[in-house]
Amino acid sequence: MTRLEVAADSLFGPANLPYGVYSVGGSLPRVGTRLGDHVVDLGLLLGDPVFEEPCLNPFMARGHSAWAETRSAISEAVAGDVPDRAVHPVEEVTLHLPFEVADYVDFYASEHHASNLGRLFRPDSPDPLMPNWKHLPVGYHGRSASVVVSGTDVVRPCGQRKGPADPEPVFGPSVRLDIEAEVGFVVGTGNDLGHPIPAEDAERHIFGVVLFNDWSARDIQAWEYVPLGPNLGKSFASTVSAWVVPLAALDSARIRLPEQDPGPLPYLRMDEPWGLDLALEVEWNGEVVSRPPYAAMYWSPAQMLAHLTVNGARTRTGDLFASGTVSGPTPAEWGSFIELTRGGSAPIRVAGEARTFLEDGDEVVLRATAAGAAGARIGFGEARGRITPSRFGSRTADC
Ligand code: MN
Numbered sequence: 001m002t003r004l005e006v007a008a009d010s011l012f013g014p015a016n017l018p019y020g021v022y023s024v025g026g027s028l029p030r031v032g033t034r035l036g037d038h039v040v041d042l043g044l045l046l047g048d049p050v051f052e053e054p055c056l057n058p059f060m061a062r063g064h065s066a067w068a069e070t071r072s073a074i075s076e077a078v079a080g081d082v083p084d085r086a087v088h089p090v091e092e093v094t095l096h097l098p099f100e101v102a103d104y105v106d107f108y109a110s111e112h113h114a115s116n117l118g119r120l121f122r123p124d125s126p127d128p129l130m131p132n133w134k135h136l137p138v139g140y141h142g143r144s145a146s147v148v149v150s151g152t153d154v155v156r157p158c159g160q161r162k163g164p165a166d167p168e169p170v171f172g173p174s175v176r177l178d179i180e181a182e183v184g185f186v187v188g189t190g191n192d193l194g195h196p197i198p199a200e201d202a203e204r205h206i207f208g209v210v211l212f213n214d215w216s217a218r219d220i221q222a223w224e225y226v227p228l229g230p231n232l233g234k235s236f237a238s239t240v241s242a243w244v245v246p247l248a249a250l251d252s253a254r255i256r257l258p259e260q261d262p263g264p265l266p267y268l269r270m271d272e273p274w275g276l277d278l279a280l281e282v283e284w285n286g287e288v289v290s291r292p293p294y295a296a297m298y299w300s301p302a303q304m305l306a307h308l309t310v311n312g313a314r315t316r317t318g319d320l321f322a323s324g325t326v327s328g329p330t331p332a333e334w335g336s337f338i339e340l341t342r343g344g345s346a347p348i349r350v351a352g353e354a355r356t357f358l359e360d361g362d363e364v365v366l367r368a369t370a371a372g373a374a375g376a377r378i379g380f381g382e383a384r385g386r387i388t389p390s391r392f393g394s395r396t397a398d399c
Contacts, residue, residue, distance in 0.1 A: 001081035001082065001083060001084065002081065002082055002083075002084050002087055003080075003081055003082070004035050004036065004038060004040070004078060004082055004087065005036065006035055006036035007036060009377070010036045010037075011369060011377060011378055011379025012034045012035060012036055012037075012378070012379060013035075013036070013372070013376050013378070014035070014075060014078065014079065014376075015249060015252075015372030015373040015374060015376035015378055016034070016245065016249050016372060016376075016378040016379065017033050017034075017035070017071060017074050017075065017078070017246070017249065018033060018034055018208070018243035018244055018245045018246065018249070018380075018381070019031060019032075019033060019042075019056055019059075019098060019208065019243070019244045019246070020032055020033070020034065020039070020095055020096075020098050020242050020243045020244065021054060021055055021056065021095070021096040021097070021098045021099075021242075022039050022088070022093040022094060022095055022096065023093065023094050023096065024039075024088050024092055024093045024094070025092075028054065029054040029055075029096045030042075030043055030051060030052055030053070030054070031043065031050075031051035031052075031053065031055075031056060031059065032051075032088075032093075033045075033074060033078075034090060034243060034381075035078050037089060037090050037091075038087050038088060038089060038090060039087075039088045039089075039090050039093050040078060040082060040086055040087055041085075041086040041087075041088075042074065044083055044085060044086035045074065045077050045078070045082060045083070045086050046070070046073055046074070046077060048070075050062070054096070055097070055098065055099050055100045055318075056098050056099040056186075056207075056244065057099055057100050057317050057318045060099065060186070060188035060189070060207045060317050060318070061188070061189060061317045063188070063189050064188070064189070064204040064205075067188065067207060067246065067248065068248065071246060071248055071249075095149060095150070095151070095242035095243075096149060096242070097147070097148065097149040097240070097242075098149070098210075098240075098242060098243070098244050099186060099244065099318050099320075100318050101144040101145075101147045101318055101319075101320050102144060102187075102190075102315075102316040102317065102318035102319045102320075103141070103144060103315065103316065103319045103320075104141070104142045104143065104144040104147060104238070104319070104320045104321070104322070105139050105140070105141055105142065105308060105319075105320075105321045105322070106139060106140055106142050106182075106214055106230075106234070106321070106322045106324060107137050107138065107139040107299065107304050107321065107322065107323055107324045108133075108137070108138040108139060108324040108325075109137055109297050109298055109299035109300075109304065109323050109324045110296065110297050110298060110323070110324055110325055110326055110327045110335075111129070111133075111296075111298040112296060112327040112328055112329055112333075112334070113324060113325040113326070113327035113334070113335065113336070113339065114128070114129055114133055114138075114324075115128040115129060116128075116327060116334065116339045117338070117339070118130070120338065120339075120342070120343045121222075134260070134261075134262060134298075135262070135264065135265070136264075136268075136307055137268075137299040137303055137304045137307045139304070139307075139308070139321070139324075140229040140230055142214075142230075142234060142235060142238065142322075143234075143235035143238075144320065146235055146236060146237050146238060147238045147239075147240055147320065148237055148238070148239055148240070148385075149239070149240060149241075149242050150211075150239055150240065150241050150242050150381065150382055150383045150384045150385070151242075151384050151385075152237075152239065152385060153385065153386050153387075153388045154215055154236075154237045154239070154385045154386065154387055154388065155236070155237070155387075155388050155389075155390065155391060156173050156174060156177060156358075156360060156387055156388065156389060156390040157173070157174050157177075157217050157220065157232070157233075157236040157237075157390070158171065158172060158173050158174070158390050158391075158392045159171065159174060159217060159219075159220035159224075159232050159233070160220065160223055160224065161174070161175075161219035161220055161222070161223050162223045163219070169223060172392075173389075173390035173392060174217035174218075174219055174220055174233075174390075175219055175357070176217065176218035176219040176338075176344060176356075176357045177215070177216075177217055177218075177357050177358040177387065178215070178216045178217070178218050178336055178337045178338050178357055178358065179213050179214075179215060179216070179282070179335075179336060179337060179358070179364050179366075180213065180214035180215075180216055180324070180325040180335060180336050181213065181280055181282050181290070181292050181325060181326050181335035181336070181366050182211075182212040182213065182214050182322045182323050182324060182325060182326060182335070183209060183210070183211065183212060183276075183278060183280075183294055183322065183323045183326060183368070184209070184210040184211070184212035184240055184320050184321070184322040184323070185206050185208075185209060185210075185301050185304070185305070185320070185321050185322070185323075186206070186207045186208050186209070186210060186244055186318070186319075186320055187205055187206060187207065187305070187315050187316070187317065187318065187319035187320070187321070188205060188206065188207030188208075188317060189204075189205050189207075189317060190205065190314060190315035190316040190317060190319060191205070191309055191314060191315055192314065193312060193313075193314040194312040195309075195312070196267075196306065196309040196310045196311070196312060197305055197306055197308075197309045197315070198267070198306060199267065199268060199269070199270050199273075199300075199302045199303055199305075199306035200270055200271070200302070202301065202302035202303075202305040202306060203247060203274075203302060205305060205315070206247050206301060206302075206305065207244065207246065207247065208244035208245050208246045208247055209244070209245045209246075209247060209250065209276075209278075209380070210240045210241045210243070210244055210245070210320075210380070210383075211240065211241035211280075211366045211367070211368055211380050211381070211382065211383035212238065212239070212240055212241075212320075212322045212323075212366075212383065213238065213239040213364065213366055213383045213385060214234060214238050214322060214324075214325070215234070215236065215237050215238060215239070215385070216230075216233060216234055216336070216338075217232075217233045217234075217236070218233070218338055218344075218357070219233075220232055220233035221233030221234065237385070238322075239366075239383045239384070239385045240320075240383060241366075241380050241381045241382060241383045242381055243380060243381040245370075245378065245380055249372060249373075249378060250276060250278075250370055250372075250378075251373065252370075252371040252372055252373055253276050253277050253278060253370035253371045253372070254274045254275070254276060254277075255274065255275050255276065255277045255295055256272065256273065256274065256275070257273035257274060257275040257300045258275070258295075258296070258297075258298065260273075260298065264303070267306055267307075267310050268303045268306060268307065270300075270302060270303075273300055273302070273303070274300060274302065275294070275295060275297060275300050276294055276295070276301070276370065277293075277294065277295040277370060277371065278293075278294035278295070278368045278369070278370045278380075279291065279293065279294075279368060279369050279370065280292040280293070280294060280326055280335070280366065280367070280368045281366070281367045281368065282335065282364065282365075282366060283364065283365040283366075283367070284337075284350045284351070284355070284362065284363075284364055285350055285351040285353075285362055285363060286351055286363075287350055287351045289340060289348065289350060290332060290333060290334055290335060290340060291328075291332060291333055292325075292326040292327055292328055292333050292334065292335040293326070293328040293333055294323070294326050294368070296326075296327075296328045296329065296333075297323060297326065301321075301323070304321055304323070305321065308321060325339075327339060337355075337356065337357055337358070338357075341355075341356045341357075344356040344357060358387050359387070360387050360388065360389045361386065361387065361388075362386070362387050363384065363385070363386040363387075364384070364385055364386075365382050365383070365384045366382060366383040366384075367379070367380065367381075367382050368380045
């Protein structure tokens with residue numbers, strides 16, 4: 001047996017206790033938590049076979065009360081003597097996609113981001129926001145099968161594009177490959193068809209929170225998106241962090257949602273609308289280029305889930321909905337490169353080089369921290385991805 005020591009300033013102290021799926025030395029993937037610099041096997045710690053599964057879905061399906069009981073049991077167990085064979089140094093394990101992604105929807109919940117993009121795409125429009133934007137959380141349905149875990153390489157996508165000067169569309173590797181620094185919410189238990197989730201109940205359905213990079217090929221997106229929205233410009237890869245931070249670990253990070261004006265329709269109203277104060281960080285080739293504040297988001301996670309189901313649509317265990325790019329009011333807080341470089345017209349210095357969009361070999365890492373219980377700071381790990389060349393040819397060649 002062993003007693004786990006955790007540094008007081010660890011982002012993975014007892015206030016966090018995230019869930020992940022790991023393997024070690026070629027073993028089958030199993031569910032673990034992270035404490036300090038160790039991964040602790042939850043199957044061995046708690047003696048529950050649900051944690052011998054290769055994903056979190058069977059555990060998440062047990063529901064909100066079971067999540068709370070389990071979190072208490074883990075807290076108690078890791079404070080005592082832990083079986084030696086349940087403990088692995090974090091650098092010795094392989095982390096896997098922590099849950100099987102059911103449906104995936106991406107929202108657009110930052111007013112700063114939506115306004116920045118509106119000004120770039122519709123410079124002549126008096127209002128950078130579309131008329132619907134303050135009445136509903138705008139979103140689109142994405143590709144769950146392309147959600148990958150942190151550390152997975154991202155192959156530069158090929159597709160159709162047509163720049164303003166091109167007489168005809170061309171096919172080739174994207175030349176405007178971008179990121180979107182986002183936060184993802186994992187649905188633990190869904191709803192029956194025809195039975196919407198009220199905003200007040202959303203927190204009983206949301207199991208946890210992940211970092212999310214919605215890689216975006218702006219040239220493919222710009223040509224394809226009219227009139228049905230993003231498709232292949234987004235669906236080639238989306239990166240999630242390996243650890244799912246339970247919503248219960250974020251009680252101390254809750255804030256009152258910033259004022260919404262005009263007030264939303266009744267199904268989007270709450271007595272005490274809550275947001276989350278998460279401090280994000282975007283690292284590009286080893287240099288932090290932005291610190292997006294999640295606290296500045298306009299639409300809340302509860303409103304997004306209420307809206308997602310208000311027509312009776314069904315959600316399931318493992319559904320993922322993401323916030324949309326997190327951008328704050330100042331350039332140092334913008335969560336995409338299309339914003340940071342003013343649509344690619346104003347390169348920024350990144351690790352000594354001028355950059356607009358992503359080059360082959362570039363690596364982007366998202367990180368975040370938040371307030372945890374008893375003055376602790378908790379971390380989300382990272383969402384890391386490196387761009388590898390298009391399988392069809394070089395960055396500039398047509399395919
Ligand atoms: Mn997005």
